[in-house]
Amino acid sequence: MKTFTTFDRPSGWSSLADAFREDFAGGHRIQMAPWGGLAILGHSELSALARNPAADGMAPDETAMAETPAIYHLLTRSVFTKSGEPHRADRAALIAALNRVGIPAIARAAIATLPETASHLDLREDVIAPLVRAVWASVIGYDREGALALERAVQDMSHVLSMAPDLSKAAIADAAAxxxxxxxxxALANGAPFARALQASLGAETAADLIAGMAFDAIETSTIGLTASLRVAAAHRDALTPTPQCANECLRLVSPAPMTMRLTTAPVTLGDVQIAPGTALAMVWAAGNHDPRAFPAPERFIPSRADARPLMFGMGQHACLGHALVRATLQELLAFFLARQPEITGDTSGWNILLPADLPPLKISW
Ligand code: HEM
Known part of the structure; x- marks a missing residue:
């Protein structure tokens, strides 16, 4: 079996389809992960495993996180690292609480705060980051100061929670957790319906742990994902529609969470591969989203695709709980884009999702 080295070649791709082209051409749909366990690339393989209850959450490694005990604590309490019944209970409480949120109204209200005209704003810093902050603050009940402080905390945590961690900033990242x-x-005291429901079912401390544990996805991944999706939208103006399919196609091409981890809790058979219990599975969603068997001509922007189900939010019992929030915000942004026809300038050529900090800055005017 081939060893997964795609992530060791972090430069020079013009698209994610390029990054995985050789893997798929060679039939290397399941590979050995150099850090242990398996890397799963193929769309059908990812889908089968994601739905298998024996591919569950993976707890963080305490030894590897010795320098960041608060981040370690946050991760152990987060829903995505849990497995079995504790995971199901937390997930059910989160879903029930999210059902209390008026997502389309929150997304519309955030977009309505954009100014009538704008000149050379930084797409990420001046437009998307404040929108994402506003959306998440409405869901949780953060006030303005709390939302800004949370955003700074997430930026500081990302020194460690990244594909290229910088342990010289461990103390800063840990204080941020x-x-x-x-x-x-x-924020629980502000009584937003989501926070109230979560606190009522799990108690204040656990609710705060779960909410803090979602901050990275809710702020950082969402900001990068929406900014990069608008880059895709800018490059395909003529094919845009303010629809869920179009939002999906932008997100498929970007794949803002390129890989997440699962761990097998029982023997699993996948085609002719036997997977032992306790095997770490690197679920490479970005690869599955560019698998030509699932998405013919995977590098092309085709909003009318009705091929396979895109995997940017994962799938199955650990699938992302924020997908509706992100999709609704992106759909509103696409509608705004179509109505205002903004000018976007800057380098829109290939960039590497594995190094999100390198996303080239873009300017937007309308
Ligand atoms: C563009 C933005 C986002 C992307 C690309 C993204 C992607 C993902 C992915 C790939 C997973 C792993 C899924 C799996 O293992 O099957 C995940 C899990 C999760 N996401 Fe997101 N996410 C985003 C935003 C959000 C937001 C806004 C929230 C806030 C509600 C959120 C909450 C979660 C939670 C709680 C989990 C863990 C679910 C579980 O383990 O049961 N995400 N996300």
Missing amino acids: REAHARSLA
Whole structure:
């Protein structure tokens, strides 16, 4: 079996389809992960495993996180690292709480705060980051100061929670994890329906842990994902529609969470591969989204695709709980884009999702 080295070649791709082209051409749909376990690339393989209850959450490694005990604590309490009944219970409580959120109205209200005209704003810093902050603050109940502090905390945590961690900033990142928890606990007092429901079912401390544990996805991944999706939209103006399919196609091409981890809890058979219990599975969603068997001509932007189900939010019992929030915000952004026809300038050529900080800045005017 081939060893997965795609992530060791982090430069020079013009698209994610390019990055995985050789893997798929060679039939290397399941590979050995150099850090242990398996890397799963093929769409059908990812889909089968994602739905298998024996591919569950993977707890963080305490030894590897010795320098960041608060981040370690946050991760152990987060829903995506849990497995079995504790995972099901937390997930059910989160889903019930999210059902109390008026997602389309929150997304519309956030877009309505954009100014009538704008000149050379930074797409990420001046437009998308404030929108994402506003959406998440409405869901959780953060006030303006709390939302800004949370955003800074997430930026600081990303020194460690990244594909290329910088342990020289471990102390800053760890303090940020404590800040994220404290801000989330404080926000519960503001009585937003989501936070109220979660606190009622799980108690304040657990609710704050779960909320703080979602901050990275809710702020950082969402900001990068929406910014990069608008880059795709800018490059395909003539094919845009403000529809869920079009939002999906932008997100498929971007794949903002390129890989997440699962761990097998029982023997699993996948085609002719036997997977032992306790095997770490690197679920390479970005690869599945560019598998030519599932998405013919995977590099092309085709909003009318009715091929396979895109995997940017994962699938199955650990699938992303924020997908509706992200999709609704992107759909509103696409409608805004179509109505205002903004000018976007800057380098829109290939960039590497594995190094999100390198996303080339773009300017937007309308
Ligand atoms: C563009 C933005 C986002 C992307 C690309 C993304 C992607 C993902 C992916 C790939 C997973 C793993 C799925 C799996 O293993 O099957 C995940 C899990 C998760 N996401 Fe997101 N996410 C985004 C935004 C959000 C937001 C806004 C929230 C806030 C509600 C959120 C909450 C979660 C949670 C709680 C989980 C863990 C679910 C579980 O383990 O049961 N995500 N996300």
